[in-house]
Amino acid sequence: MQASIQCGPSFSMLDVELGQGEKIIAEGGSMTWMQNVNMTTNMTGGIMSGLKRAVTGESMFLNTFEGDAGGGTVTLSPGEAGDITRCDVEGQLYLQKGAFLCCGEGVETGVKFDGLKGFLNVGLLALEVHGRGPVWISSYGAIEEIDVDGEYIVDNGFVVGWQPSLNYSVYLQRSVRTFLFNVGFLLKFTGAGKLWVQSRNPLQLADWVYPFRPVKKKD
Amino acid sequence: MNVDILHQGLFATAEVTLAPGEQFVSESGALYRGSPNLNIETSSRALGGGGILSGLKRAMFARESFFMSTYASRDGSPASFGLSPTLPGEMQVVQLDGAVNWICAGGSYVGSGTGVTIDTQYQGLVKGLLGGGNLMFMKTSGTGPMLVSGFGRLIEIEVEGSLTIDNGHLVAFQDSLQFSVTKAAKGWMASFFSGEMFACRFTGKGKLIAQSHSPTAFGGLLGPRLPER
Numbered sequence: 437m438q439a440s441i442q443c444g445p446s447f448s449m450l451d452v453e454l455g456q457g458e459k460i461i462a463e464g465g466s467m468t469w470m471q472n473v474n475m476t477t478n479m480t481g482g483i484m485s486g487l488k489r490a491v492t493g494e495s496m497f498l499n500t501f502e503g504d505a506g507g508g509t510v511t512l513s514p515g516e517a518g519d520i521t522r523c524d525v526e527g528q529l530y531l532q533k534g535a536f537l538c539c540g541e542g543v544e545t546g547v548k549f550d551g552l553k554g555f556l557n558v559g560l561l562a563l564e565v566h567g568r569g570p571v572w573i574s575s576y577g578a579i580e581e582i583d584v585d586g587e588y589i590v591d592n593g594f595v596v597g598w599q600p601s602l603n604y605s606v607y608l609q610r611s612v613r614t615f616l617f618n619v620g621f622l623l624k625f626t627g628a629g630k631l632w633v634q635s636r637n638p639l640q641l642a643d644w645v646y647p648f649r650p651v652k653k654k655d
Numbered sequence: 656m657n658v659d660i661l662h663q664g665l666f667a668t669a670e671v672t673l674a675p676g677e678q679f680v681s682e683s684g685a686l687y688r689g690s691p692n693l694n695i696e697t698s699s700r701a702l703g704g705g706g707i708l709s710g711l712k713r714a715m716f717a718r719e720s721f722f723m724s725t726y727a728s729r730d731g732s733p734a735s736f737g738l739s740p741t742l743p744g745e746m747q748v749v750q751l752d753g754a755v756n757w758i759c760a761g762g763s764y765v766g767s768g769t770g771v772t773i774d775t776q777y778q779g780l781v782k783g784l785l786g787g788g789n790l791m792f793m794k795t796s797g798t799g800p801m802l803v804s805g806f807g808r809l810i811e812i813e814v815e816g817s818l819t820i821d822n823g824h825l826v827a828f829q830d831s832l833q834f835s836v837t838k839a840a841k842g843w844m845a846s847f848f849s850g851e852m853f854a855c856r857f858t859g860k861g862k863l864i865a866q867s868h869s870p871t872a873f874g875g876l877l878g879p880r881l882p883e884r
Contacts, residue, residue, distance in 0.1 A: 445662065445664065445665075445666070446664060446665035446666060446743075517665070517743070518666065519666075577662075577665075577666035577668075577739075577743070578661070578662035578666045578668070580661075580688075580737075582688070586691060587691035588688065588689075588690065588691060589688060589689040589690070589691060589693060589736075590687065590688045590689075591686060591687045591688065593687075594687040594688065594739070622686075622689075622695075624691070633687065633688055635661070635662055635666045635667075635668045635687070635737075635739055636666055636739060636741075636743065637687070637739070637741075640684070640741045641741060641742070643741075644741050644742065644874075645874060645877050645878065645881065646884065647874075647878075648874035648875060648877060648878025648881075649878050649881045649882065649883060649884040650878065650879060650881075650883050650884070651883060651884060652883040652884065653883075
């Protein structure tokens with residue numbers, strides 16, 4: 437299997453060459469075009485896994501692409517304009533809603549219950565991938581990989597993924613005023629591990645568009 | 656103080672590194688990541704004074720944020736942080752030299768170093784309302800780096816003589832330029848039917864930064880396709 441990122445960094449797509457019998461598992465709806473590849477759809481891990489994935493904002497179904505005789509190619513594109521990056525998973529990786537694009541065999545997806553503090557980060561449930569193999573994640577905007585050693589501060593709307601060796605908490609400044617008046621929440625990641633952030637926040641764009649919506653007429 | 660533009664292109668951000676004792680100011684929502692020794696103070700007051708009233712003026716009339724954040728290093732080591740604008744597009748560092756002031760239009764101001772004073776500048780009713788709908792612009796003076804962002808590409812134009820620009824594409828300009836609101840074509844009828852109507856006309860000599868796309872035009876395309884609010 438060979439994968440290359442095309443049209444990056446602003447409109448990235450992933451081109452995957454699959455040898456005969458080689459497989460890749462991708463987020464439902466991400467297939468753009470394919471040649472000589474067989475696609476099967478399933479709720480990998482059963483109905484519960486599918487439902488749990490749906491709660492995290494991913495699709496319930498995952499598609500498996502398998503190279504036909506002689507091999508084939510499949511091109512995948514994420515929903516948002518931005519970048520794609522490859523992470524090699526050994527163990528676990530936590531992802532923000534919608535950040536998962538595809539993974540190789542040997543990697544499985546699940547859900548991490550993040551509790552109440554999750555609401556301040558990527559939501560009550562974060563997507564969790566585990567196993568051993570490559571995972572491709574996508575972002576709105578550019579992706580930055582940060583090697584955290586000690587502490588690092590990130591705005592909650594910009595978190596794409598993080599390694600489980602990192603813990604996070606809401607970052608409280610000494611000044612209460614700062615905490616109250618900041619638009620988003622700042623999170624403080626502690627530990628040693630990798631953290632991925634994106635260079636734009638899709639929620640900020642949604643907020644920006646809001647005033648352009650037509651106003652409801654009063655009867 | 657070091658200001659670098661990262662990912663220049665559609666999703667540019669700025670990375671600022673501050674030596675101990677240095678300060679940087681930005682709109683309050685612009686910070687997206689920072690080193691742990693970063694101290695953040697948020698208030699309606701920006702460097703160079705101004706209280707609640709100047710915050711209100713910024714927010715209501717200049718399409719900027721009410722609150723400004725001031726960043727500094729908390730300990731004796733350098734602090735670094737990233738700033739990100741809302742819309743997709745490029746960013747640019749403008750170095751103020753103390754001689755010429757820069758004026759930022761329509762929410763294009765992102766942040767600036769110590770030594771740069773920011774203030775709102777009243778444009779007058781006619782210029783303000785017709786020239787892009789902002790009664791006030793952000794005026795920056797002093798010395799140091801100042802960050803602007805745009806929707807799409809940023810283009811720097813050396814104006815000599817005169818330049819007519821659609822108000823939606825105006826990002827920032829040096830105040831050595833005179834500015835008036837005018838009709839885009841020769842006659843009012845032609846201006847009306849051209850879809851341009853009012854445009855900004857700059858005369859004199861100085862630099863101007865324009866953006867390749869107009870945010871209000873984009874919002875006008877998206878808005879009607881969304882459910883009513």
